[in-house]
Amino acid sequence: MTSAKETSVRVGVFGLLGSGNLGNDGSLEAVLGHLRAEHPEAVVDALCGGAEVVAARYGIPATRLHWYRGEYRTASRAGAIAGKGLGKLLDPVRTAAWVRRHDVVIVPGMGVLEATLPLRPWGFPYSLFLLCASGRLLRTPVALVGVGAAPIGNRPTRALVRWSARLAAYRSYRDAPSRDAIREMGVDTARDEVHPDLAFALPSPRTSAPSGPPGAVCVGVMDFHGGNDDRARADEIHRRYLDGMIRFVRALVEDGRPVRLLTGDTCDASVVAAILDAVDSPLVTDAEVTSLADLMKETAAADTVVATRYHNLICALKAGTPTLALSYAAKSEALMERMGLGAYCHPAREVDAGQLLEQFRELEQRSAELRQTLAERNLVAARQIEEHLTALTAALFPATGHTHTHTHAHAHAERKTR
Missing domain, CATH: 3.40.50.2000 (Glycogen Phosphorylase B;)
Incomplete structure (x- = not known):
């Protein structure tokens, strides 16, 4: 036998x-x-x-x-x-x-x-x-x-x-x-x-549509220096990205919105530290996630997500939360298009805080509609x-x-x- x-x-x-x-x-x-x-x-x-x-x-x-x-x-x-x-x-x-x-x-x-x-x-x-x-x-x-x-x-x-x-x-x-x-x-x-990304096979957190006054915004950041072909201007790209993210988070705080900073890799901690130091507000906190399950819980609890890393986006979309992508590669745009949010991408290499804020506000105005779209696409x-x-x-x-x-x-x- x-x-x-x-x-x-x-x-x-x-x-x-x-x-x-x-x-x-x-x-x-x-x-x-x-x-x-x-x-x-x-x-x-x-x-x-x-x-x-x-x-x-x-x-x-x-x-x-x-x-x-x-x-x-x-x-x-x-x-x-x-x-x-x-x-x-x-x-x-x-x-x-x-x-x-x-x-x-x-x-x-x-x-x-x-x-x-x-x-x-x-x-x-x-x-x-x-x-x-x-x-x-x-x-x-x-x-x-x-x-x-x-x-x-x-x-x-x-x-x-x-x-x-x-x-x-x-x-x-x-x-x-x-x-x-x-x-x-x-x-x-x-x-x-x-096929969809493998992360879509992971369990989804329980979610519910937000009620009451505007709530928390998850902002996913990245130690971004451009791609493999951008080495000559990597420092310039990073400075522009970081400056744009600081300005955007500061604008959210001025509107009274709590902000949770998300990462996707250990190297992103330096960007979190720079934003916390520059904005210097009790409304801005570090989520300190250690897994995709943690990321999904954070994004599920938020009203809206703005994120750079690809798997930050996946977690937010899988959680059914309206999401805006700071896109650095075609994969982010393809993912957003698949999930019905293709209009909500912003270039990570050229972050314009004013334009990003306009896109964010439009996204929030369509929140209920987009949550329904995400629920259908997730199935x-x-x-x-x-x-x-x-x-x-x-x-x-x-x-x-x-x-x-x-x-x-x-x-x-x-x-x-x-």
Whole structure:
């Protein structure tokens, strides 16, 4: 008789998980929740950026993504440079050894095929390429599930992203611009599908329409310096963004509105501190969120949300709260359009506090109408993401076992990449 342990599917999850980005961790939570509900026999572990955090928070074994612990710190001393160099030699072996232990590897969401924020090719793009190449070499399917992509100007980064996408056994995207970007890089996306972001699979908080006088406004901020192609003017972009946010928050306070400052990554704390110091009002407070669930609770309790980070927007929209996006990439605009609020976007690179305030006031005037729109769109998104996850795991975990899993997924990959 075959034991349950012998027939369990061994699933690896991969990415910059547990590294401080709440959106990345929310995508992991969504996939883990689905696996635990629909495939409780699956044995799951991670290769990720914050192994200790993932192991403690989600109760799964986790291995460090990089051999060198200081991979994402600037190397200026000889020892650090040597450590990074040695890591680049050891990480291919470590990655392949980890991939070999699994029946399938899932990259859950995240903007793994984009460079909308500053990114070096030999950082995460190189790690993703190692994963996908190892999967193809060792016949372990790598599934890029609900990922984000965008046009990439840097040639080495674009090449690594293109080959990662080609080598993956399965690809799906969180919006149509992501699929278009990968197609424009020369990857055949004819069989790739677009679905709502994985975060729409997470539980929604209880909400109710506000009553009484105007209430709190959640303002989601970001340590924003532009994208990968904006390095030459990164400081200028950051100053303009921060100045615009300070002016906007100050205007809300002058109207007597309580403001809750939201973040989405640990690096955003500096922007919160700068706004608190500049506005200096008891009406402005730091929400100190540590998960997407915290973000959703905060946004559900607000009258209105104005936010920059993509997953701040998702949480607010999923909570059904009228939202205005400070957009820094096509993904934000696509999300707002999907949820019926496409008219309420403002460029994060060119924040105009006066114009932002006008858009905010128009948004609030339409609050009741937009809440109804969001309720309807959320029902559709929840159904679509559940169908997506069910179809995905049916393809990756067929009932006939491990051998068929590899054959099915790689046959699917071959059809896509011919």
